[in-house]
Amino acid sequence: MAGGAQISGHYKQLIDPNFRWWKHPRMWKLMFWTCLYILGNCANGYDGALVSGMQILPYWLKDFNNPTGSTLGLLGAIQNIGSLGSIPVAPLWNDRFGRRKTVMLGTTMMITGAALQAAAKDVNMFLGGRVMLGFGGGFNNNADPLMVIELCFPSHRHAIAGSYNSFTGIGSIIAAALTFGTYYMASSWSWRLPALIQVLPSTIQFCLIMFGPESPRWLMLSGQEQRCWDTLVYYHGRGDPHDPLVLYEFEEMKESVRKEKEAKRTQWKSLFASKGMRRRSFIMMGLAVSGQWSGNSLVTYYLAQVLKTINITDRPSQLGLNLALTAFNFICGFTAGFHSDRFGRRRILLTATSLMLLFFVCVTICSAEYNISHSNVAGDFVLLFIFLFTGAYAMGWSSVMLLYVTEIVPMSMRSKAHSLWAFSQASSQVLNQYTNPIALANMGWKYYIVFDCLMVIILLFLYFFVVETKGLTLEETAMLFDGEQEVADLQKDADEHAAADRMAVEHVPHTGGDSPDPEKGSIHYREDVNA
Template sequence: MGGGPAVAQPSEGFLHLITETRPWYKNSRLIILNLWVCLLLITSSTNGYDGSMMNGLQSVKEWEKAFNYPTGGKLGLLNAIQNIGSLAAYPFSPYLTDGLGRRPAICFGAFIMIGATILQTASNTVGMFIGARFLIGFGLTFAAAAAPLLVTEIAYPTHRAQATSMYNTLWYLGSIIAAWTTFGTFRIPSSWAWRIPSALQALPSVIQVFLIWFVPESPRSLVSKGREEQALKTLAYYHARGNENDPLVQYEFEEIKAAIKFDKEVAANVGWVSLFKSPGNRRRMRIIIALAFFSQWSGNGLVSYYLNKVMNAIGITDSDTQLLINGLLNIFNFIVAIIAGFLCDKIGRRRLFMTSTIGMLIFWTLQTVCFSLYSQHQDIKAGHTVIAMIFLYYGFYDLAFTPLIVSYTVEILPFSLRAKGFTVFNFAISLSLIFNQYVNPIALNALGWKYYLVYVAWLAFETVFCYFFIVETKNRSLEETAALFDGDDTVAMIAGKAAEQAGITHAPVTDKSSTASDEKIDSHHIH
């Protein structure tokens, strides 16, 4: 890890081409576009709902009784099976997403999840419940692989970073609904105490099946299939009130064409091997895979799926209190993540990642100390302080690892590799989740507070990694950001071609100072 940190200077990019001076909420086309973006964002809510529901159901006596009080490996399987279903779909999802388009992939996944949720709600055996959860994960992969790509490819340029950051943030919306649903139904003296939360899991998918066909298809996907006229009309309709000659629309259109043409020229084979062929792509995948594992291996898996086990370990055993803390924590997470997502272009990705990892390390360490004091000395105050440390730890986690991991992943990938690269990201997340869901309950039972020390060391490693490898990407167009990893010459080439074709006299260029910085990074960190 020689050399300095991976920093690149921002570019002015497309900003000087924007002629729209009114706020977005006074532009009816942008209001409609942002509503379609919201429809896509709720895909993440389905995933968040699932994790929080399974967390909450462990405090619901009717669910425990129905499935014979699962513990250890059996409980781990009930949680992990959804991600095993996701793994089974990964070999197919990028081909559907690239081949048929983003919208058909989302609809296909939503249909599967609706059927699987019906099966889950009707379950009367452990095997039936496990099978249903496998299918939920299988369907979710198709929708979750396509939805954030479509968000980042249709969003208005100045809204793109915030909109894509909201994708993973909406995980907490589903989590909040599930947490408070289980809090409200756990008193029902029948199986409906857990069947009602299970049935509600299908709601986002039902909404998407009916409305997805009104959402515009990705202009980048349309250009890649030779449907350039339709792509131009889509950009013009939503980004310039129908004016195809608008400077911003022309620049976006020509930049998309130049980038896709460049991808085809330098990488005619865009198969899976292409993800690791060039130094730039290896650098991308190193960051993407690391962030995927960091997002699940930072200690959050203990609280996300086994909060009741943590609560029991520090003396908080009342179901009412456990479910109340779960509900309040999800609301807190949602608020912090939304604020961080909206600030990502002002503060910058790198600064958010560094603040997040340092803060997590500090408050996880303090949480570990408090947990050990309770475990060894039955210090009630220390046990209650663990709850405060959990909230503070999550506050820093939510600065970067909720809003940015999806948006940062899709923006640093070129269009030709975006679906496949994002699939690798999701695959890595599923692997890390399966490990967490199996290992955490077993390790926590066996080691108690000492298990927390493992995450202290890991968080220290995360902090060092982010310092050396996270590259700043704020204030760049999608094509400029993806090209950043291949060197500023590529950025300038694509921007220059786009500006030339669009008839713009002053092409947006990157600062020359970033070239030297990137060359330094390449020499020290890629080889």
């Protein structure tokens, strides 16, 4: 589907074949603002590796009375419990006040939570800080990826948004390296220092976010067509109001919003009101659950316990492996996400999950052999296949999944749909993180068989339900589930209206700062697009 020659790649003919983004200062500014939102996802990766790394730090274990079983599960899951609480309210705030102010609110709570976590004197205070981190993170996670996908230059969207989720690897590498270094500190600062540094990415976002542009899609949706136009001209058109891509984007957004308002897609119930929306919602929830129950969280959050099953109990070795694993995962995830439009979302997900199943079956077999014969060779192969498994996971689920679930939803429902996906993901993750240490303690390597079976089901789900979306604009991708004809009609309408706009502004000389009004032919000057 969607990759057909009739509708795929339509917008690319509007981009000058000699265009090189790095030659334009405004494109560098656009990249800077996009990276600021990617920084929020780095904070997510930092937290994931921090939780895993802390479990290997002697003073963290000592200060919290060597947590095991359900207590350890609660410490790992509590942040996601906090994020569940923000899911009903975050999209409402996001739709009402915009992406920037949503990130501002989220970072405020995350800074507070990180400070409480670092200053914790007992388990309850530590849990309270992590709940606050999770609640604030829910706001950030609702706005950050939407801002990235809605602000990017069209031909860059697949690469930047596709690799967005893999940037958790940057945060993970930093956290893994820090916990590796602080392991040798003979005090509680061995875990307090990494926990305190968690405030940095949120603080940077908080200080800079309001100086950047708002999402042009949100501006269009909220009726601020002039500000939407100004933003598109300033960044995507590099100041040229005659740019054919900008005219096409603007008209396509306007037409998309008009159709969505006609369909009355604004309420939570709209997620299940039509056949197309039910299909989108089912796919999003399926991907969210699949991503959490494919075995990766078992390795990510409980690496120390997994390594103990093959008798790797030396803590410096565990920390070193954690660091190497996160670096390898980032490389795999970034590479796959960057090429998501070349190979296609569906193909990457299917290939990655097939490899995951192969490698996790090998982990299961080698773990069984090690526990039966205590063969060092079997233990070494467990390590090898863990690396390969997590790399395959990063290729598919840490790269293109978030791109896919945000791009398939209409603009007016994107924030709420993202919350539905986040709720499905977080609730699955809470159950997963709570049960994993208990099941590992009682079943050992036999617990891996559960994930082997689940991955077969996930593969079948991907094959029969996930459709291809490469080569389309954000508006076209969102319309795809209502039928390819809807996409073709949207492209035709946008072309016609953009042509009328182009004729209306051709009499105006290009000065690099002129911006036409949303009403065709009306021109006025507006340089400050960030106000």
